[in-house]
Amino acid sequence: MHKRLWLLAVAAVAVLLLAASATARTTSSGSVHAASLKAAPFAESWAQTPRTVAGRKAKDVVVIADEQDPSGFNVYQATQSSAWAGYMITPVIRGAYIITDQGGYNLDLAKSVKATKTSLTITLRPDANWNWGGVKSPVTNADLKYTLEQFLNPNNQVASNTGYINIDPAKTQLVGTKTAVFHWRTSCPADQLSAGTCAVGPFADYRDLFGIVYPSKALAGLDWNTLWSDCVCGNNGKPISDGPYILTNWTKGNGTTLVSNPMWYGHKPAVKTIQWKFVADTSSEIQGMRGGEYDMIYPSPQTALSQLVNQPGLVYNTNRAYIFEHIDVQLGPQGNPLLKNPWMRQAIFLAINRVSLIKAIFSSYAPGVKPLNSLEYILGKAALPHFGKWATSQRKAIALLKAHGCTGGPSVPTRGNSNFFSCGGQPASFRWFTTVGNDRRSTSAAIFQQQLAAVGIKINPQFFPGPAVLFGKILPSHDYDLSEYAFVAGSPDPSNNDSIFKSTGGQNYTQWKNAKADKLMAQAGITFDQAKRQALYEQVDQLLANDLPIIPLYTYPSILVYRKALAGAEHSNASLSTGPAWNAEQWHWTS
């Protein structure tokens, strides 16, 4: 048996060596092919990246931790769409406008954009160019036309075609090489109208159109649904860019490299290389940032980040993300009838203490988070605090319930109260649905349960898997009373929320129906004057604050941590799809 044991040991060592050797050749990129700008595997590029901050400063390299390995880079294709892929291609493929960290729209590839009730005219910058494998060619109006066609192609799995379907492609006029005139549709075939692939009238949120401009020549002959699944390149496999950086390689499970684009029209980037290094776990990411492995992180908000708040040599920047946590109140027949009464919704809002919830959840790592008091606008001066009038007052909540004939509850707010109100014979007891496995939501359910019990309202929290059950089944069925979850806005424009608040909106799970609000949103949809448009949405916000179909809680904090020596990143904390590298061309290392 001695011999047999030795044989076994030799076999095990052989397997080990075989496996170890095999992994040596598993990291080559399948992404981009031969060219003067040939994409080396991330491995090669990363191997050249200095491991110390000082070394990276000397070589003008920035390493950003990337929390999610992309599924591809055509982020407007619904199943490839991912936040981190969007952040990576923002400096690579640009659009007519770019959205800033404060929700502003800055002209980017477009020199001018003019929208009227009949048409949309976009004139591209004369110096906007493609760099396709090292060859320079202008970004033209043919690219705008091609982009429109992709969004309108019924075989394409587009993540959104809102606004594009208002444009009549047959009437597109190309003027010279840089100007395109698009005309809004005046009619739609009935079947397309009902299928949602065609819409009539102007689209006032025109600044969100052409957020990306596809290179028509480079993509000729490619299937839009599968393009850029492993690179950002043209039909010959060479990388393409019209932004300040070129995505030169991507290795799945490792990372992505961007190098500066000498053909970019704007400010020449001082940082020559950006490495997005994949790190899946936020705790590891935090340790890596502490230990000098990364220069910038854009982490998912979590308590462990408190370690970095006062870390010397780092800047800890907090902004508002366009993700708003809220409580949906079901107003349809499937919900509890008591919730149809505005006073009951007001009592709930008055009873909960959003400040204490936020303190419990965010104080250690995002001290600037405040209760959300507007739904239509989240950032900037337009975000007026219409919901601020419902500041916590548990005494007022009890008085309100009593004034409407509710009995059996406490006469003053009482901790640990177990006497609940009954209103018209109906107990003030509600189903509270939220997602499972989310610490913030389990904390808020526990806190709100206690706070509402103190005023005689009972909630029964139940936790469900998010995509499969809560979003996939419960919300569309409207069979709930109260539900806490978050809406993710695609852009700062309030029209993003129309589908939530319009009576016929696809995401109007609460079944709130307000004819005045519908009219205001319809009016805003054709109002191109931004000030007038804002005034219309402010009125919708006031109606929401009065009716309370939704109780806003807070917006998620958007946290960006970077090295103090990396100047120009002060305004990089953009929480939308643009991400932290939206102004990477402005970054530079200071001594």
Add this chain to the structure above:
Amino acid sequence: MLTYIARRILYSIPVLFLSSFLSFVFVSYAGNPLGNLRANPRIPANTLRLVAERNHLNDPVVLRYFYWLKDFITDKMGKSLLTFQPIWPDVHRTILHTAQVVIIAETLAIILGVAVGIFSAIRQYSVFDYTFTSLSFLGYAMPTFWLGLLLQILFVDIYLKWHVRIFYTSGLNNIGEGTWTLDRLQHIALPVVTLCVVSFALYSRYMRASMLDVINSDYVRTARAKGVAEWRVITRHVVRNALIPVVTVAALNLGGLLGGAIVTETIFTLDGFGYYFIQALQNSDFYAVMAYLVVTSVIIILFNLIADVVYGYLDPRIRYD
């Protein structure tokens, strides 16, 4: 023996089909690719329809299983439902990464665990025995994610204090530098230690218990009575026989880890098979999830078979019918 192996492999085929069918049914009901898409307020109804049609999401689950089976068999595990990219290259890449880390960790754990187990059994109830018994229980009870995080913090603190980069906190490689470079070892050291600690605890306990069983057996007493030197009794008669159950446990454990060092891979961002599974599951990418489950099933079945065969190979008293 060959007949036995062939029979076991044949038995495994229906087991695999059954397990793949059950897995497919459960995975289909647990996740919905459209659920993720619906979180986007502006997702067009046409896109939802296209995704559903192209992925047969509106068909009965049994029919969908056969669509998947066809792709799995005829198209090297098929393509991702989301990216349309072939699954096989991802499986191939990630499973080799996992194999490297797991095999190194297991080899270290076996060597250390066996050595400690032997010594603990020989010096039963000594300070050494008590110390390693306690450490083994601690290692066995310690959650992997916690141990991983502690190790990361420790080595970052060392770096911050002395500016010496001993180990990296995440990633599998600075790949350009080769498989057996110092740089590679700096990256995989912490996950290897994390996996090793748990397995070491297991092997040392098994080895100790197995040694104690053998050390009191009649033939060992006979050897001692015949005047054989103690070291010779231990090495020749006790250790060799005590190793048999440990080898079996190691084979089974190795199979399990190859399919699922999920927590360790996630903490250390290893581009491994377990992490690939987690990502696919989060995205409700059924075909990728199914590829993982089928490969894992094959690995488990294979290593169970290996364990049985090795047991018979090492112990001539075992005969297979």
